Amino acid sequence: MTETRPLLHFTKLRYYNLTDTILEETSDSNVSDLSYKNTEETMTSAFTEIPVIDFGPFINGTLEEKTQVAEEIGSACRQVGFFYLKNYGIPPEVTENAFDQVRRYFSLPLEEKMASVVGEVGTETRGYSSMFEQKLDEKTADRKESFHIGFELSANDEYRVKHGLLCYGPNIWPKNLPVLQLAHRVLQAFALALHLPEDYFAPFLIEKPMVEFSVYYYPPQPKVDDSNQIGCGEHTDYGCFSLLSQTSVNALQVKNTKGEWIDAKPIENTIVVNIADTMQRWTNDTFVSTVHRVINRSDKDRYSLAFFFGSDYFAKVECLPSCCNSERPAKYESVLAGEYIEGKIQKMLMPRN
Numbered sequence: 001m002t003e004t005r006p007l008l009h010f011t012k013l014r015y016y017n018l019t020d021t022i023l024e025e026t027s028d029s030n031v032s033d034l035s036y037k038n039t040e041e042t043m044t045s046a047f048t049e050i051p052v053i054d055f056g057p058f059i060n061g062t063l064e065e066k067t068q069v070a071e072e073i074g075s076a077c078r079q080v081g082f083f084y085l086k087n088y089g090i091p092p093e094v095t096e097n098a099f100d101q102v103r104r105y106f107s108l109p110l111e112e113k114m115a116s117v118v119g120e121v122g123t124e125t126r127g128y129s130s131m132f133e134q135k136l137d138e139k140t141a142d143r144k145e146s147f148h149i150g151f152e153l154s155a156n157d158e159y160r161v162k163h164g165l166l167c168y169g170p171n172i173w174p175k176n177l178p179v180l181q182l183a184h185r186v187l188q189a190f191a192l193a194l195h196l197p198e199d200y201f202a203p204f205l206i207e208k209p210m211v212e213f214s215v216y217y218y219p220p221q222p223k224v225d226d227s228n229q230i231g232c233g234e235h236t237d238y239g240c241f242s243l244l245s246q247t248s249v250n251a252l253q254v255k256n257t258k259g260e261w262i263d264a265k266p267i268e269n270t271i272v273v274n275i276a277d278t279m280q281r282w283t284n285d286t287f288v289s290t291v292h293r294v295i296n297r298s299d300k301d302r303y304s305l306a307f308f309f310g311s312d313y314f315a316k317v318e319c320l321p322s323c324c325n326s327e328r329p330a331k332y333e334s335v336l337a338g339e340y341i342e343g344k345i346q347k348m349l350m351p352r353n
């Protein structure tokens with residue numbers, strides 16, 4: 001086969017053909033100059049709380065202040081895999097406005113929502129998904145409705161769009177989403193927390209990331225008499241990390257190492273951040289992708305906005321240079337990011353009858 005496709009290697013952007021011949025590559029980044037090594041084993045704990053971190057000093061502060069915030073974030077990623085950010089740079093009215101639109105959309109008659117189903121029902125990560133269509137825990141279908149859009153690239157994108165790869169356009173992608181800027185900053189904080197250069201992740205996640213933006217509606221479920229029918233079954237996220245805004249109904253829960261469910265209760269003017277599977281693998285289990293679920297036991301409707309950030313489909317996921325050494329060798333073989341999450345996403349989509 002002579003088809004060419006790109007592969008993002010950690011220190012270089014390389015274009016490979018399928019027989020792995022390097023066709024073209026960018027210059028080396030500066031990773032060999034790393035003065036720190038981030039080699040501690042993960043210390044996931046029986047946490048009872050999810051830390052709240054003030055991101056203001058990261059956005060506006062000196063390098064010293066940024067480093068301090070990054071250390072707090074690093075500690076949360078090692079011990080919990082979840083944290084809240086406050087002062088994260090998105091005005092509350094932007095989020096409120098989004099929730100107004102989301103409420104309006106989900107209150108439409110079912111036939112109207114079904115008109116925004118994209119492609120074969122149950123096989124797409126675009127458009128409307130009706131109740132019980134997704135299955136984040138393979139044992140149970142989710143009691144929720146959702147609407148999904150993916151990061152939009154030009155229809156001419158040679159490798160991703162033309163090849164119809166999962167998680168890329170076309171769809172209706174809102175212009176100038178402030179959450180993208182936030183995601184880039186969170187990535188910078190991750191890089192500093194891992195003792196890597198601040199823009200280390202930029203080539204893998206900035207230009208052509210596999211981002212899915214999902215909005216959810218969870219109806220009230222005051223009595224959970226059949227645990228097979230909860231809002232969102234227990235699971236970990238697949239990409240690099242996720243950002244989540246939730247309305248004031250308590251429903252998201254995160255599992256600690258003792259198997260206890262800890263509430264990720266809504267805290268006004270915060271956003272929830274969690275590590276996902278690809279990042280856990282990249283960091284050689286230094287950062288943890290923690291199991292979570294959603295049960296809306298209240299008598300009110302619950303909504304959430306979730307951004308799932310994955311890397312470029314063609315990023316090669318192999319142990320970061322600061323996360324392994326001779327005492328702590330890489331635990332996972334290298335994989336292509338897109339191929340790694342593709343199977344997981346397909347498993348989660350329920351075929352419709």
Ligand SMILES: O=C(O)CCC(=O)C(=O)O
Binds near residue numbers: 252292
């Ligand atoms: O709605 C939420 O709070 C979380 C949803 C979630 O975990 C997911 O869709 O992966």
Ligand SMILES: [Fe+2]
Binds near residue numbers: 235236237292
């Ligand atoms: Fe999740």
